[in-house]
Amino acid sequence: MVFWRNTGMILLFYMLAVSCEKMLEVETPSNQIGKDKVFADVQTANAALAGLYAGLRDNSPLSGESLGPFLGVYTDDLDSYALTDTNGILALYHNQQTDTNSTVYSVWSTAYQHIYAANAIIEGVKASALPGNEKNRIEGEALLIRSILLFYLQQVFGPVPYPVTTDYKVNQSLSRIKSGEVLSRLETDLSYCAGLLPDQYRDSERVYPNRKSAELMLAKVYMVRQKWGEAEQALKTILGSPLYSFQNDLTKVFQKDSKHIIWQLKPANPGDPVKEAMVYYFSGAAPTGYALSESLVNSFEVGDLRKQLWMAAVTVGGNTWYRADKYKNITINDTEDSIVFRLEEVYLLLAEALAQQNKTGEALQYINPVRQRAGLSALTSVSKELLLGEILLENRREFFTEMGHRFLDLKRNNRLSDLQPVKPNWKAFHSVWPIPQKDILLNPNLKPQNNGY
Template sequence: MKNKIIEKAILTIAILLCYSSCEKLVEVDLPINQITTSQVFESTSTADGALSALYAEMQSFSVIAGGSTGAGGLLGSYVDDLDGYDVYSNNASMDLFNNIQNASNTTVKLVWGNGYRQIYMANAIVEGLEKSSGIPEKDKNRIKGEAIFMRSLVYYYLTEIFGDIPYTISTDYSINQSLSKISTTEILQNISQDLSTISPFLETDYRNAERIYVNRKTINLLSAIVYARLKQWNLAEDLLSGIITSPLYSFPQDLSKTFKKDGKHILWQLKPIYANTATPEASLYNFASGVPRYYAASENLLASFSTADQRKTSWMSPVVSGQKTYYKINKYKTITANTDEYSIVFRLQEAYLIMAESLAQQNRVPEAVNYLNAIRNLSGLGNISGTISKDVVLEEILAENRREFFSERGIRFLSLKRNGKLDILSQSKPNWKIFHSIWPIPVSELALNPSLNPQNNGY
């Protein structure tokens, strides 16, 4: 970890909005046009500006971003949903697609560095709020809650991708320069505790009608995902029930409206930074002709859809090039003059499928099937019988997760890992090895902080 941290927390709104270089864990250099902590946190409006910078960072460079740095493409091609074609990336993302990554892989380094930069930003916001005397307590709690939520989401992804990792809630160089790893279970427990603490800080109602800021239900969904990962199925069920029964949420009647910004099935979405521009997802996956620039649907993914499944025709399109047909992902369709699509992070369908999984894991198969069928029916598929076995319904939930969420947030990787099924990828990915369940810690980080040793197994 390269930790040239300034002991007095520095937040620079302008620099954070455009800061995109791949730095080491929690490194922030002092910019020329600095704004000190006391200036940033002198009022609610200036503190909200710092929070907006974090939201912008999540949209542009985080693991949940819809572009080339995000889990949708990176983890989607790492498993068997997407084929990679990004030959211009110095082979870093292609090595992930081919499952031959090593500890010097620049994309692996980027994911690590971006993640810990966002964690630093969230920690700086929390520290600044705690020192502020000019912001009302209610506003402090709201801003703190949203920042800690985003920190928790990044930690969740980092531990799923890298396994045991450092956990810090500080911006102090003397603390962060020699942090050791803690176990994935400890990370998840810390996330769970953080989310439980901040849940009362946010209202259930959205503070913006476009749902571009997290609310209490968004916190509950991430909490349920973490509980499911910890196999605390009853706790996940309780939170999911509150989401599913909330009058805030309902499914779109038209499948083609799933990725429109005004859907009532959306829990949280990220607005494009520049007005009228395409979402990062639309830019990443759409191609008009020739070989795909980045990704296309894999044959394995295509084969998972039945002819009755409307998602294949609604969310993918064939592109013929010579003798080959590629299928582009066009969940997001608006390329120019975009006014109707934002990047959806969490949607109601995920709550239903994790609820189905939680119920099945508690041996309540008929109840689980009801939630599974609700998702199947949205895409034109018929009901599955409630008399099937637990093992069969869990397999169907995994398959439905894949068909529903391909190219979104790396959900196939996450759901396979949660169910201990990642090694089925050896059937479709020639280079897949057991140790590929996690990525290597970047070699540069090990050199800077020997406390991160040992390297992950296999690397």
């Protein structure tokens, strides 16, 4: 892993990024700033933290042009029409990635860069004299970001390093730890994180996460660890909050002012479209990037309004493709932010956790609102196995192109082999990506390489 060696400089970098975007009213330092200066007051500490969010939006696994499309083509939700494979996307699409794939490396390297920045903020705020409530909040937000990134790294790469310091002498020789241990540490960190964060948002657009964001992330870890009862409790805590309400209008799901949104990322500048609006867009010509797969389009039941409202057909020369059309603003945007977590995920995770505990009747109370909003009939009494299959389908229809949901949901349910009929190159070892060769050469402690690569 390549880590910055100068903590003060990386914090300066983040503060400069945020100052340029005017996300916070903080004067740009004229030269350098030490870590003690960054955390001398709440305003400068918030500037460093806001810069971390800008980095997440611009170039990280959470960016709208990263795991959504990358894992979409890797599974069966997207087709790639790239003309060349300079960035490794076609290799991912054909499940032929290697340890030199540039897209694989970008996911790995950008995640660890932001993890380093989060650790710098955690260290800085712990050593500061900031008021206790502010110290807790800033540490909690940085720890949550670190935990989310490590969760996605574990899901995509399997055993991974778990850096908790900015000491490059430590980080440059870290070994990978087993997936079970990564998840155990995440459970501990997220439980602690939830205790640090307040419920109330510090921004009306919910562009900074709160306690419920941490509790949702903790529930996702519980689900992967098959701790169904703990997941149920965490998810019901979120649903019990007056901060949220189910959005019954499909046309408003991706509008930034809805109370079903748990956390979202703001575009760089006022009026900018979110990245998801642009990365999937094509019109008037055959796609040269991504299009929705026939498998995904055909997975929708007749009458499903999501197919009508969240997809757009493009017909050229007698051929028809479908593009993702969840985010509508491709020029001037004043109504959309990039959603990371929304309430429908809580509903479907809770339905799954309940079904896994044979509470199928109660589980129907959480899958049916999602179905009925889409114009589908409510499910009635079904077996556990059939219900889990329906929940998996609903996740696909609800969250296509969002944050790599399809891959994560199939993996959590031990159903990645379902890809075989439409992904002929799919092999069992494709449940994880290779560790990038660049970093193995820099740090031999990252060996052994994942099986199959």
